[in-house]
Amino acid sequence: MPDFESLIKPALLAMPLFRPSAAAADVMKKYNLSSVTKLSMNENQYGPSPRAIEAMIGEAKSHAFQYPDRQGELLRAIAQKHGVTPQGLAISAGASGILNAIGDTFILPGDEVILSSMPYQQYPMVVARNDGKIVTIPVREDLRQDLDATLAAIGGKTKLIMLCNPGNPSSVAENTAELEAFIQKVPERVILMVDEAYLDFATDPERKKSMIPNIERHPNLIVVRTFSKLYGLAGLRIGYGVSSPELIACLSRGGALSSVNRLAMAAAIAALEDESYQRFIYDSITEDREMLAERFRGYGWAVYPSSTNFLYFKTGLDAGALLEALQARGILIRNFEFNRISVGTREQNRALLGALDEILHSGALNRAARSA
Ligand SMILES: Cc1ncc(COP(=O)(O)O)c(C=O)c1O
Numbered sequence: 001m002p003d004f005e006s007l008i009k010p011a012l013l014a015m016p017l018f019r020p021s022a023a024a025a026d027v028m029k030k031y032n033l034s035s036v037t038k039l040s041m042n043e044n045q046y047g048p049s050p051r052a053i054e055a056m057i058g059e060a061k062s063h064a065f066q067y068p069d070r071q072g073e074l075l076r077a078i079a080q081k082h083g084v085t086p087q088g089l090a091i092s093a094g095a096s097g098i099l100n101a102i103g104d105t106f107i108l109p110g111d112e113v114i115l116s117s118m119p120y121q122q123y124p125m126v127v128a129r130n131d132g133k134i135v136t137i138p139v140r141e142d143l144r145q146d147l148d149a150t151l152a153a154i155g156g157k158t159k160l161i162m163l164c165n166p167g168n169p170s171s172v173a174e175n176t177a178e179l180e181a182f183i184q185k186v187p188e189r190v191i192l193m194v195d196e197a198y199l200d201f202a203t204d205p206e207r208k209k210s211m212i213p214n215i216e217r218h219p220n221l222i223v224v225r226t227f228s229k230l231y232g233l234a235g236l237r238i239g240y241g242v243s244s245p246e247l248i249a250c251l252s253r254g255g256a257l258s259s260v261n262r263l264a265m266a267a268a269i270a271a272l273e274d275e276s277y278q279r280f281i282y283d284s285i286t287e288d289r290e291m292l293a294e295r296f297r298g299y300g301w302a303v304y305p306s307s308t309n310f311l312y313f314k315t316g317l318d319a320g321a322l323l324e325a326l327q328a329r330g331i332l333i334r335n336f337e338f339n340r341i342s343v344g345t346r347e348q349n350r351a352l353l354g355a356l357d358e359i360l361h362s363g364a365l366n367r368a369a370r371s372a
Helices: 023-031 050-061 071-082 094-108 122-129 147-153 177-183 213-217 245-251 262-275 277-297 321-329 346-362 363-372
Strands: 089-092 112-116 132-136 158-164 191-195 220-224 239-242 312-316 339-342
Touching: 023 321, 050 262, 071 089, 071 239, 071 262, 089 094, 089 245, 094 122, 094 158, 094 191, 094 220, 094 239, 094 245, 112 122, 112 147, 122 132, 122 158, 122 339, 132 147, 147 158, 147 177, 147 239, 262 277, 277 312, 277 346, 321 346, 321 363, 346 363
Parallel strands: 112 132, 112 158, 158 191, 191 220
Antiparallel strands: 089 239, 220 239, 312 339
16 A cells, blocks of 8 residues: 555645544434434524525436526526626535635635634635645634734735624624724735624624625625535535636636535526525524523523624533533534534524523533533
């Protein structure tokens, strides 16, 4: 067997093996469960619009043998939604595809990339894979990006700033006016990526505005969006970037953008048209998010104000023990420093609260904390 690791790029060898969060099947086996509820990946548990499903079926039946050719139609639909030109858009296999393309296109070895100390997990990978140098800005106490410190960290070698708004895993969003003032101060030679994967779920009027309208005056700004969350198409892998046509043209060179399949395009076109379904998802998720946050606060937990479809919260108990106790009851969540839980369907959220009541009344977590 050749020593493949001796052939690998040094930057990749230094990176940990990718480990997906506990697979549902593993948990079912471990706890002898017949089903699990996955509140660990911030998916939209309601699934796609019925119109998107219908579009996929039609596309599969009639066109699956053909290469995708509805890109223009999809770009026009996205362009109309945001009031931009199709030339200012790139689509890819998920927002992840856009993040990878930004890194592969722009980061040269030694280039500095500014991240917060609580970045979305893919950002450091994108930088490391391209031999960039991560400059870390500690997050503020409220887990927002320290925008002043970010500006102060910009130097001659800075190529890119990767900012997540709202943040994952923090769930908190930046203040729109502060973020716009920040954008104005970033030099044009620095590419500023603002990842709005979750912004569709923001409700606070001071934090819910997209940065897309700023692109006109700031061609170095690229906003990243996805069909995985509000539109419930995570399994289809489709997302997009919005920027100046000049920046988008750079991304389109050399095959950096991963291609999007026909079913995903058909589903995305139909999902964009189905505004009443979008409203249903937004209303259901944001109402239940606030209901869950209230209940969690009632338990005495500190819940960060979420602008997303998940909650990030500090219980004061052992975070790992809570994750385990929920897993044993068939509910998957995810831990970072604290616990993160996706908002599910109404029924799933009720089941979650039932499980939490049971766990908290049993006192098992206090015992775990004491013995930790
Ligand atoms: C902040 C953030 N950006 C990007 C992505 C990637 O999204 P996609 O599913 O479109 O690849 C995610 C996925 O969860 C995310 O949380």
